[in-house]
Amino acid sequence: MNFFSLGVQDRIKQDHYLIKLDKLIDWTEIEKTLKGIHLNEVNPKGGPKAYRNLSMFKAMLVGRWHSLSDPALEESLTVRLDFMVFTGFELGERVPDETTLCRFRNKLIERGLHEKLFQEVNRQLEGHGIKVKKSEGSLLDATIITSAARPRQTVESGKVSQSKDPDATWLKIRKEMLFWVSGLCHS
Numbered sequence: 001m002n003f004f005s006l007g008v009q010d011r012i013k014q015d016h017y018l019i020k021l022d023k024l025i026d027w028t029e030i031e032k033t034l035k036g037i038h039l040n041e042v043n044p045k046g047g048p049k050a051y052r053n054l055s056m057f058k059a060m061l062v063g064r065w066h067s068l069s070d071p072a073l074e075e076s077l078t079v080r081l082d083f084m085v086f087t088g089f090e091l092g093e094r095v096p097d098e099t100t101l102c103r104f105r106n107k108l109i110e111r112g113l114h115e116k117l118f119q120e121v122n123r124q125l126e127g128h129g130i131k132v133k134k135s136e137g138s139l140l141d142a143t144i145i146t147s148a149a150r151p152r153q154t155v156e157s158g159k160v161s162q163s164k165d166p167d168a169t170w171l172k173i174r175k176e177m178l179f180w181v182s183g184l185c186h187s
Contacts, residue, residue, distance in 0.1 A: 011081055018062070018086040024128050027054060030117055037107050051096050056104045057117060058087040059096065064118070065132055070098035 012019065034053035062083050063073040076083050077095040089095050096104070108114040125132060 012085060016082055018082045021125070021130075021132070022058075022086050024130070025121060025124050030054065030057065030120060033113060033117060033120075037104070037111070051100070051104075052088065055088040056096060056101070057108075059083075059089075059101060060105060060108070061118075061121065062086060063101070070101045073101055074098045 014020075031054045034057055037053050038050035059073060059077060062068070062076070063070070066076070068076060074095065074097055077087065077089055083089075084091065105114065108117065122132070
């Protein structure tokens, strides 16, 4: 056990939903099904060492459950401890980039395994009386930009003025950092 694993145990409780799901699913058959996805598994001259197939598949699962794009999944695998623990990627270990995630998914689809494996996970979870529903929450899309505009309402020298951008506001990151945020979209 390394320092990362020890630290994670303090931060992520054993009743966290991904920890519970990981323990409920029998990964043995899924791992066997994934064997041979990469050329270098059967031929040492097949290129650089690939990521672990099971870790990649688990990444596909959390991406699907959380409705993440490949770029968002890549970032989440880098910063979210619960995703790292569930997928088996370690802190300091390189994680797959968005292109690698896309290529892995395409390999699963080409071999007819993509939906088959997702259905197997769902079958096992339903056997435990659990159904995982993908995230459908409200999303906020904000673009942080450098702008000459001002917040909706400013007071300078006792004079109150309004912004031309009604959706714009200030975003405060730490005490010393203020950013102007424009183009907020709610879906």
